[in-house]
Amino acid sequence: MSIVIRRAAPGDAAELLRLIKALARYEREPDAVKATEESLGQTLFGENPQVFAHIVEMDGRVRGIALWFLTYSTWTGRPSLYLEDLFVEEEARGTGAGRALFRVLAQEAKARGCARIDWAVLDWNEPARGFYRSMGGFHSEGWQPWRMEGEALERLAE
Incomplete structure (x- = not known):
């Protein structure tokens, strides 16, 4: 089984939404998701994106996501990476996919000069x-x- 972590691309909006809805079900809030493929496309892949995502693919199938954005710490004087959602499908848990996804986030934080991940x-x-x-x-x-x-x-x- 091969695990690939990659940045989400505009064609991934449907898979992102599918996994966001799966996360909402897992978190006992199945009706809470208001996001749409369109809204995800605009916020993640629009002209000036402020939210970013990475995807876990296992054997060519999307099995997990991490959505994140930057915040700022006045105490450290450096940005922070804020992980909004990390989700790996139940069947893919325990395979190292979540750890691999988090490792990529740590690398992203380091490359951006972040003091921490929250x-x-x-x-x-x-x-x-x-x-x-x-x-x-x-x-x-x-x-x-x-x-x-x-x-x-x-x-x-107002």
């Missing part, structure tokens, strides 16, 4: 937490994720 993990997702720990990842204590969306965002923007 991501979030659901508190109940012990398999993912164990996977990240096995590579040296750790839970960042003290910082809590916050969000503004929907009506609150609209009101504040």
Whole structure:
């Protein structure tokens, strides 16, 4: 079995969306995905993309994805790579595909001068937490994720 990691290309939008929906089902939010092939195409492959993706292919079939973007740390004075989603299909887990994908992200972060890679993990997702720990990842204590969306965002923007 061959594992190939590559940057996503415009023709990959359908596969990206398929795996994003599979991730949403895994994370117990099957109806949460609002992304479309069009929106993915625009944000990932438009004129000035701010979001990037890598794909895992195994024996020519897309089996996993990593979607990421850059943030900035004022404390380090350097960019950070923020991993929005990492997903490998269940049948491909345990093959080294996820580790290979994360290795490419580490190489990307290093090439871009990033001080770190950040991501979030659901508190109940012990398999993912164990996977990240096995590579040296750790839970960042003290910082809590916050969000503004929907009506609150609209009101504040007015």
